Every structure is written in structure tokens, then in C-alpha cells.
Amino acid sequence: MILQGENILKQYHHKGEMINALDHVSFKVNKGDFVTVTGPSGSGKSTLLLALFGLIRLTSGNIIFDGKRIDNISDRQLTEIRKKSVGYILQSFALIPYLTTIQNVMIPLALEKVPGKEQVKRAREILEYVGLSDRMEHLPREISAGQQQRIAIARSIIHRPQIIMADEPTGNLDPTLSLEILEFLKKINRENKITIIMVTHSPVAAEYGTMKLHLNEGKIMESGK
Amino acid sequence: MTILKLVLIELWKRKSQLITGLLAITLGIAVIIAIQSVSVVSERNVARNLDNLGANILVLPQGASIDDYYTSDIDAPTLPMDYVERILTSTIAGVDNMSPKLTRRVKVGDQSVVLTGILPKSEIASKPLWQSSGLLGAELKTTCAPNQSANKSHGLEDDKLKRKAIDTLNSKDCLAGSQVAKKLRLSTNGRINIMGKEFNVVKILPETGTVDDDRIFANLHDVQQLLGIENQVSAIEIMGCCNAISEGLLGQLRNILPDTRITTIGQIVSTQIETNQLMKKVTLIMLIIIFFVGGISIGNYIWANVNERKREIGILRMMGAKRSIIYKMFLLKALILGVGGGFLGYLLGTFAGVILGPYLAGIVVKPVYIYLLWSVLFSVAISLAGSLFPTYLAAKFDPHTNLQED
Structure with missing residues (x-):
């Protein structure tokens, strides 16, 4: 098991009312799982994704990653875990607009202070892997949405994380490109044994999961493989 | 890729903002350098004249x-x-x-x-x-x-x-x-x-x-x-x-x-010395004004830059950038602006002093090279002081708040 959530509670105050964004959620994820998290808007899917590695702090509950509790450690330690072990893919690609493809992909390595030559070597390899070796010096605005998402995927795996957190990775793409990205995530999951937790609205994307969680009003309504 | 390279690329890609950011600090430093260059030469002239005069009391007929x-x-x-x-x-x-x-x-x-x-x-x-x-x-x-x-x-x-x-x-x-x-x-x-x-x-x-x-x-x-x-x-x-x-x-x-008129030649020169002292006071006042105006101007520029790059800060924090990296990003930028502003300000101020000195003060002004060090140090101090608060706020941003703008 790589990740476990126990009784996760996240409450917000909204207009004087207490809202349970996550209402005592529990789950277990094994290494190499491809987890899809579905549910209607406002069900708590993205909150769960952000809460797992400290981007949002929990009200109560435990999160265990790689055998260690991480819900009660410092921001600094959580940042270190995100840097070394987690890759993020967002719906809007989250690329830095003034950096080229290769420069965007190298950022996680720069944060880990990997030497420059090693950064370039690994970035070239990974861009070849995602089929963008001919777009290395392009700026994000100069390439298509599908290609931008592939850059984001390359960036999320370049530092060899244990787990990828994907928040609606196909939300901005047409059906053909969506399938291309989903196939790509599946490939990464199988070939590199990287665990993926993917939040999605799409029933087609949800079918890619080897484990499925369905949330409604902050509660897990359905969990299965 | 390093944080310094990231800062340099960002500066280069947003040249118009860079020029705006540099302008205030460059002009401020230039004014001080120009005044100081003219007054230091003027003071030296007065000192030389005093020595050339030799005598310091003049007895004249009534x-x-x-x-x-x-x-x-x-x-x-x-x-x-x-x-x-x-x-x-x-x-x-x-x-x-x-x-x-x-x-x-x-x-x-x-x-x-x-x-x-x-x-x-x-x-x-x-x-x-x-x-x-x-x-x-x-x-x-x-x-x-x-x-x-x-x-x-x-x-x-x-x-x-x-x-x-x-x-x-x-x-x-x-x-x-x-x-x-x-x-x-x-x-x-x-x-x-x-x-x-x-x-x-x-x-x-x-x-x-x-x-x-x-x-x-x-x-x-x-x-x-x-x-x-x-x-x-x-x-x-x-x-x-x-x-x-x-x-x-x-x-x-x-x-x-x-039945004589007795005057000190020093009195004639002391008027010039008083003028120089006045210039020194004016320079000090301008220094203080430029410190605040320059600091606020740079602070404003960095704050606008922080707001513009909220998502970028969120992305970096999400990927594991510590707060110290955010500090480093913006303070490095401020440091580069400070060094650039100080250097350009020195060149501009010295040029103005050399060109305008003979016309305005009737003296030949030569570059004072030590002022290059002082203008860079002063400019860096202004720039860092102005950037500190916006950078502190940037480092405190919750990453998820900025990512939710997606």
C-alpha cells in the first residue's frame, strides 16, 4: 500500500454555515494503482486531491504515505515530499508561459538542484517519450492544447515520482485528444509502475481506473476495483 | 535550469516591465550622482583656491x-x-x-x-x-x-x-x-x-x-x-x-x-563653502526622498509582478518549491534591478555632470569612480528594501488558492 486515508474530514465556513467538503473519507491505494475519482461538481474530488499532500490542511483524519503519517508534519516536510515523490497534472496544464517546452519540463529537476547537463539529458529523453522532441524550444502558446498537456505530463514524471495526482487532465481537450492523453497515462502507469490518482468528470476517463472512487457531498459513495 | 536562469528569462521576456522598473531607480541615482559629482569638484576647487590664495586677511583702504x-x-x-x-x-x-x-x-x-x-x-x-x-x-x-x-x-x-x-x-x-x-x-x-x-x-x-x-x-x-x-x-x-x-x-x-577696510579672503570662499554644504544637505534630502520614492516604486513593481505571477507561484509551490525559493526568485530579481539601476544611474548621472557641469557651475567635472560602488550599493539597498514586503506576501500565498484560479 502506498497511500491511505483514514476518516478524512475537511470543513469550511461558508456564510456562517459549516460545510463538510470531505466527510470522514477513508480509502487505501496500492502501489501501481490507477485510481479514478468521480462525482458531481462540489462533491469534494479536487479538495481530496489537494488535501492528500498538504496543499490543503485537513480538519481531522490521517493520511499515510509510503508507511508514514503525513497529515501532521510541517509544511516544509510536505513540500519536500511533493518535490521528490509527487507529480501534478492540472486541467489547465499549468505551464509557465515564458519558458520553452524543455525549460518547463526541467523545473522539478531545478528544484532538486540536479546539475544542468543531467537536467537537459533527462528532459530530452522524457520529451522524446511523450513525442515532443521536435517542440523543445517552443513556448506554450505556440503549440496545441494536447501537446501542452503532454508537456505537463512530461514535467510530472521527469523526477521519477511515486505518485501522480491528475485533476481533470482531459477537461480542456476534445474527445480524440482526451483518449490520447488517457492512453498515455495508462502507459506511464503500466510501464513505470507509477501510481495515478485522477479526478475526472468523464465516464470514459473513469473507465481507465483500476480502482474507482465515487464522491458525493464529501462522502465516498462507491469504491471498487 | 536554475532559479537565477528562471529570473533572468522572466526579466528578458518582460522587457517593457523591466525598463519601467529600472527607470525610477536609475533616474533617482542619476540625479544624486550628478549633484554629487558637481559638488565634489566644486569643493576641490574651493580648497585649491584657498591654498592658492595663501593670505587669508586683506587690509584695504577705507x-x-x-x-x-x-x-x-x-x-x-x-x-x-x-x-x-x-x-x-x-x-x-x-x-x-x-x-x-x-x-x-x-x-x-x-x-x-x-x-x-x-x-x-x-x-x-x-x-x-x-x-x-x-x-x-x-x-x-x-x-x-x-x-x-x-x-x-x-x-x-x-x-x-x-x-x-x-x-x-x-x-x-x-x-x-x-x-x-x-x-x-x-x-x-x-x-x-x-x-x-x-x-x-x-x-x-x-x-x-x-x-x-x-x-x-x-x-x-x-x-x-x-x-x-x-x-x-x-x-x-x-x-x-x-x-x-x-x-x-x-x-x-x-x-x-x-581708517581701513579689513576683510578675510576666507569670507569670500566661505560663501562658496556654505553653498557646497547646502548642496550636501540637498543631496542628503534627495537621497532620503529617492530611498523612499525608489523603494516604493520598486516595491510597487514587484507587487504587480507577484500578482501577475500568482499562478506561477502556485505551480512552483505545488511542485515542491519551498518558500525560500519564492524569496530567492523575487529578491534575486530585485538584486538584478538594483545592480542594473545603480550602474545605469551612475553612468547617466556622471554623463550629466560631465556635460552640464561646465555650463551650470562653470567647472570641469570628471567621473568619480568610487561613486559607482556607492550607487550600486545604494540602489541594491533601495531595491531590496522595497521588494521585501511583496516577496514576503508572495511566499505566504497558499498554493491551492492560486491553482483554483484554473
Whole structure:
């Protein structure tokens, strides 16, 4: 098991009312799982994704990653875990607009202070892997949405994380490109044994999961493989 | 890829913002450098002039003005030479040396020149350039003449600045100022006829930048005889002890010479010194204003940059960038702006000083290289101080808040 959530509670105050964004959620994820998290808007899917590695702090509950509790450690330690072990893919690609493809992909390595030559070597390899070796010096605005998402995927795996957190990775793409990205995530999951937790609205994307969680009003309504 | 490279790329890709950010700090530094460059040269000039003047007290006939003394008109009033004796026989302390002078504008050929009669043994030849021309005599016995440390305070460390007297100036010999020598085409060991009397030009004096350049100096007794003004002088230059002047030497002199006008040459220069001090105060005030205005301007620029890059900050924090990385990103940017602004400000300010100095202040301004270090340090301090608060706020952003803007 790589990740476990126990009784996760996240409450917000909204207009004087207490809202349970996550209402005592529990789950277990094994290494190499491809987890899809579905549910209607406002069900708590993205909150769960952000809460797992400290981007949002929990009200109560435990999160265990790689055998260690991480819900009660410092921001600094959580940042270190995100840097070394987690890759993020967002719906809007989250690329830095003034950096080229290769420069965007190298950022996680720069944060880990990997030497420059090693950064370039690994970035070239990974861009070849995602089929963008001919777009290395392009700026994000100069390439298509599908290609931008592939850059984001390359960036999320370049530092060899244990787990990828994907928040609606196909939300901005047409059906053909969506399938291309989903196939790509599946490939990464199988070939590199990287665990993926993917939040999605799409029933087609949800079918890619080897484990499925369905949330409604902050509660897990359905969990299965 | 490094954080520094990330900062440099961001700066380069947003050039227009970079120029705006640099402009305020560059102009601020440039103004200070320009003022400071002009005033430092002005101060050095004043110090040099003080040393060139040598004497610091001027005894003039009653009703004569400083202008009369300098223009040396034919009808300029005179005072009896006995007054030198009167001072010598008094018990007044602090009079180190006296140099009586008779000065008149005379015609040499068709040129008008100023003829000055001096007593060689007592003529104060403290003018550094005179001394370097080989007119060194015995050192005058002074109670408080400028010493080396005093010279150093004027930025002049030349050991020759000790006050010395001209040894001899024989009858029929004269010294010619550089300008008058040019005008009359005189050369050393040449001859000149003044009012029917032949003089040997024993020395062409080097250029001093003072009225001396337009004068011919001859023995006082010869000049008195030549002009028909026996036992009269135009002025007595006194080298007075600085401490004695401040303790009332002028008043004591006025008591024994009631029908004279006694002034300190220092008063003339002190006006210029006061102006320089005023310039220093203005520079300090501007420095404070520029520190705040520049700091606020840079702070505003960095804050706008932080807001523009909220998502980027969120992305970096999500990927594992510590708060220290965010500090590093923005403070490095501020440091680069500070170094750039300081460097450009120095160049612009120095250029303005060099170009405008001769027009505005009538002085030749040269670059003061040490100001480059100070302007960069000051500019970096402004830039970092202005950027600190926006950077602190940027580092405190919750990553998810900015990512939710997606």
C-alpha cells in the first residue's frame, strides 16, 4: 500500500454555515494503482486531491504515505515530499508561459538542484517519450492544447515520482485528444509502475481506473476495483 | 535550469516591465550622482583656491572694495605703507606674515596689463604652482600655517604646500603671469618695457586659474617709484593664524588701523563653502526622498509582478518549491534591478555632470569612480528594501488558492 486515508474530514465556513467538503473519507491505494475519482461538481474530488499532500490542511483524519503519517508534519516536510515523490497534472496544464517546452519540463529537476547537463539529458529523453522532441524550444502558446498537456505530463514524471495526482487532465481537450492523453497515462502507469490518482468528470476517463472512487457531498459513495 | 536562469528569462521576456522598473531607480541615482559629482569638484576647487590664495586677511583702504583691488584702476585708493610697521610693532598675536602690494593697470604697448609691486622677502608664495615653478625660498616662520594634515583635508597632499617666501626679486626683474605672457608674447629671460623702464622677465609663472595669471610682478619699491605713488600700497595681504582670526584678530587689526577696510579672503570662499554644504544637505534630502520614492516604486513593481505571477507561484509551490525559493526568485530579481539601476544611474548621472557641469557651475567635472560602488550599493539597498514586503506576501500565498484560479 502506498497511500491511505483514514476518516478524512475537511470543513469550511461558508456564510456562517459549516460545510463538510470531505466527510470522514477513508480509502487505501496500492502501489501501481490507477485510481479514478468521480462525482458531481462540489462533491469534494479536487479538495481530496489537494488535501492528500498538504496543499490543503485537513480538519481531522490521517493520511499515510509510503508507511508514514503525513497529515501532521510541517509544511516544509510536505513540500519536500511533493518535490521528490509527487507529480501534478492540472486541467489547465499549468505551464509557465515564458519558458520553452524543455525549460518547463526541467523545473522539478531545478528544484532538486540536479546539475544542468543531467537536467537537459533527462528532459530530452522524457520529451522524446511523450513525442515532443521536435517542440523543445517552443513556448506554450505556440503549440496545441494536447501537446501542452503532454508537456505537463512530461514535467510530472521527469523526477521519477511515486505518485501522480491528475485533476481533470482531459477537461480542456476534445474527445480524440482526451483518449490520447488517457492512453498515455495508462502507459506511464503500466510501464513505470507509477501510481495515478485522477479526478475526472468523464465516464470514459473513469473507465481507465483500476480502482474507482465515487464522491458525493464529501462522502465516498462507491469504491471498487 | 536554475532559479537565477528562471529570473533572468522572466526579466528578458518582460522587457517593457523591466525598463519601467529600472527607470525610477536609475533616474533617482542619476540625479544624486550628478549633484554629487558637481559638488565634489566644486569643493576641490574651493580648497585649491584657498591654498592658492595663501593670505587669508586683506587690509584695504577705507572705501575700497574687493573689486577695486582686483580691477586695479588708476584711481583706486591706497593706504600708507607705514601700516605694515604699525602692525609689526603692535602686540597682536596671530599675524604670521604680511605682504604689502601696490597694484595698477598700466599700458604695455597697446595692451592693458596689471602691474603688481611686491616685497620679495615677505611675499607669500604659498601658491603651490608658483612653488613648483622653482620659486622656492626659505620657509616662513609661522605659528599655525597649514601643515600636511591640513593640506590633506583639502585633498592636496603635496609636501610643497608649506608656505615659503620668494627669495629675491631684484630691481629691473619681473615675473609674468601665464596669460599676460601669452598676450604680450613674453618668454623667460626676455625683456619688457613698462612705462619707459626696461624689466627682465625672470620667470613666466605657471597658470593658476586666478587673477595672478593676468599680472606682472615687480619689486614694490620699483613699482611705487615708477607709478609715482611713494610709500603707498593698494592692500596688505596678511597670513593670519586661523585660530587667531576666529578669536578676534580682525577686530584687533581694526583697532590699530581704524581708517581701513579689513576683510578675510576666507569670507569670500566661505560663501562658496556654505553653498557646497547646502548642496550636501540637498543631496542628503534627495537621497532620503529617492530611498523612499525608489523603494516604493520598486516595491510597487514587484507587487504587480507577484500578482501577475500568482499562478506561477502556485505551480512552483505545488511542485515542491519551498518558500525560500519564492524569496530567492523575487529578491534575486530585485538584486538584478538594483545592480542594473545603480550602474545605469551612475553612468547617466556622471554623463550629466560631465556635460552640464561646465555650463551650470562653470567647472570641469570628471567621473568619480568610487561613486559607482556607492550607487550600486545604494540602489541594491533601495531595491531590496522595497521588494521585501511583496516577496514576503508572495511566499505566504497558499498554493491551492492560486491553482483554483484554473
